[in-house]
Amino acid sequence: MSQKIGLLPVADPPPTRAISGGDDPLFKGSGMTQRGAYAAVSYMSCAVLLVMFNKAALSSYNFPSANVITLLQMICSTCLLYVMKRWKFVTLSATERNQSDSPILVPVKTLMHTLPLSIAYLFYMLVTMESVRGVNVPMYTTLRRTTVVFTMIVEFLLTRQKYTPPVFGSVALIVFGAFVAGARDLSFDTRSYGIVFLANIATAIYLATINRIGKSSGLNSFGLMWCNGVVCGPILLFWTFIRGELRLTMNFPDLYSPGFMAVMLFSCILAFFLNYFIFLNTTLNSALTQTMCGNLKDLFTIGIGWVLFGGLPFDLLNVLGQILGFIGSGLYAYCKVRGN
Known part of the structure; x- marks a missing residue:
């Protein structure tokens, strides 16, 4: 059993090295483990690819509902987890305790x-979908980059987490770069x-709650x-039904296009x-x-998206702002790896 679980890393693993492998620091004195670095890089890779496939569905095929895509992704993830758990490829807890034979697979408690x-996930998902409306893309990117500041505040309030001056400097550079990138679009609404x-x-x-x-x-x-899928899936299904998005999906002309x-x-697999x-990250x-990784992957998302989909005019301030944000994220990554 332990050999099968070892194929897929899990959070909060038991201390046995045979199961948890890769918990050693990247190098002597590093503040990030090998598994932590693996989780960060894997997240950024999946995030970039998922944006490309979602962009293809929503733009290239003009699919009418982003919420239905989210619902399909949630249903597929929950079904896949159920099959993997029943076939004993994975467990749902860090140890064999807390396992349950009930249909929901975990104790009700x-x-x-x-x-x-x-x-928190439902709140994050619904508000994030709505936030895209009414704000142009450069300004949306600018304002969303400030998430890192809110994350620091929430972490401090929940866990009293404190940060070193280099970390504060990297965050300030990211926020400054974001506002430089959107400087030509500072229309107020x-x-x-x-x-x-x-x-x-x-x-x-949401991230602090995780x-x-x-x-x-x-x-x-x-x-x-x-647990997210079991709780949020039915609610999202009801939400898309009352908004008429399921009906729009059934009438979508390319629904059965290969x-x-x-x-x-x-898209569902990557989600x-x-x-x-x-x-995990x-x-x-x-x-x-996690927030910093999100900022760092934006650079690759913008570059690949521009090559594949076009439609992004060249703007020197925007490019300069993106570079500053990239440098800030890189500085934070350096501080994290060095244990600062």
Whole structure:
């Protein structure tokens, strides 16, 4: 059994090196373990690829509902986890304790313990979807980059986490670069700006909740994903039904197109791994590290997206801002690896 589990890393593993392997520092004095570095890089890779496939579904095929894509991804992830658990490829807890033979696979007490995480995820998901409306892309990117500040505040309030001057410097550089990137689009809209900042707060709360509950629930990354799916799936299904998005999906002309179905298949597979690596990266490293990885992968997303989809005019300030943000994220990564 332990050999099968060892094929897939889990958060909060037991101390046995045969199962948890890779917990050694990257090098002497490093503040990040090999597994932590693996989780961060894997998250960024999955995130970039998922954005490309979602962009293809929503733009190239003009699919009408992003919420339905999220619902399909959640259903596929939950079904895949159920099959993997029943076939004993994975466990849902860090140890064999807390396992359950009930249909929900985890004790009801554990499911209730993770309820704040599921609520935070729903809040994060719905507000983030709404935040895209009413704000142009450069300004949206600018405002969303400030999520790192909200993450630091939430981590301090929940865990009293404190940071060194180099970390503060890297965060300041990211925020400054974000505002440089959107400097030509500083049009003010109180409602739209408020929703984006609400999305930033929701993101920070969600990541901090992962970090907190992931270490107290006894569940690993797969277990946290499972509880999210069990709680949030039915609610999202009801939400898309009352908004008429399911009807729009059934009337979508390319619904059974082989190309569209392939795009959706890869989108669902990548979403499964992305959610897993979000949980793993946040629990092994920190909520702030997860946010920084999100900023760092933006550079690759923008570059690949420009090559594949075009439509992004060249702007010197935007490029300069992106470079400053990249340098800030790199500085934070250096501080994390060096243990500062």
